[in-house]
Amino acid sequence: xxxxxxxxxxxxxxxxxxxxxxxxxxxxxxxxxxxxxxxxxxxxxxxxxxxxxxxxxxxxxxxxxxxxxxxxxxxxxxxxxxxxxxxxxxxxxxxxxxxxxxxxxxxxxxxxxxxxxxxxxxxxxxxxxxxxxxxxxxxxxxxxxxxx
Numbered sequence: 001x002x003x004x005x006x007x008x009x010x011x012x013x014x015x016x017x018x019x020x021x022x023x024x025x026x027x028x029x030x031x032x033x034x035x036x037x038x039x040x041x042x043x044x045x046x047x048x049x050x051x052x053x054x055x056x057x058x059x060x061x062x063x064x065x066x067x068x069x070x071x072x073x074x075x076x077x078x079x080x081x082x083x084x085x086x087x088x089x090x091x092x093x094x095x096x097x098x099x100x101x102x103x104x105x106x107x108x109x110x111x112x113x114x115x116x117x118x119x120x121x122x123x124x125x126x127x128x129x130x131x132x133x134x135x136x137x138x139x140x141x142x143x144x145x146x147x148x
Contacts, residue, residue, distance in 0.1 A: 001133070002034050005126035006096075012148070013117050015064065015092050017042065022062030024090070026081050027069030031096055035066060047081075054081055061089040068096050072103035080104040088112050098123055121148055 010017065017023070019041050025032045028048035036044045047053030047060055048069075060082060071079050077100050080087075087093060093109035096119040102110070109116035124147050128139045 001126040001129040002031070002122075003038060004129045005122040005124075006034065007038065008125040009117065009119070009122040010094070012121055013115070015094075015115070015117075017064065021064060023064045023066065024060055024062045026065070026067045026071075029068060031068035035068065057082055057086045060086050063090065064092045064094065065090040066094045066096065067105055070097070072105050073097035073099060077103040080108065084108045084112070087114065090114060092116070095119060096122065124148055 017039060022043045022045065023035065023039060024045045024047060025035050026047050028046050028050050032046050032048075036046070043062075045060075045062065053060070065087065067081070069081060070076070071081050072095055080103075087105070087108050090109075091114065093105065093114050093116040095103060095105050095116070097103065098118050098120040101118055101120065103118075106116045106118060125144065128144050128147070131137070132139060
């Protein structure tokens with residue numbers, strides 16, 4: 001359901017990923033690996049503390065920035081892994097966290113008029129797909145939109 005939720009979230013928000021688009025993912029966990037799997041022909045750069053990536057922000061640039069780390073969720077809502085100037089290098093900023101709805105990363109993107117979204121739509125669509133798997137019942141697209 002993760003893949004379907006992620007792809008739906010981008011599509012719902014009008015974010016089209018072309019084969020030559022560079023994607024930067026903050027964090028190196030399961031979601032980062034999932035994104036690499038969805039876009040095997042794209043350059044997907046994984047930035048994490050494991051690879052020292054946050055220490056050299058000059059190398060952090062592309063079309064889509066995706067936060068797949070827990071930073072920005074819950075009590076860390078006012079923390080951000082990268083600087084505002086680095087965020088400004090992107091056309092889209094996606095934070096897979098959904099609580100709170102706006103954190104520092106999304107605030108900085110919005111402040112700089114960068115299209116930005118949180119992970120709530122992904123979460124809702126994952127729940128829809130799980131419901132379909134477990135019950136065998138199909139949920140209409142219109143009903144999905146009512147929940148978003």
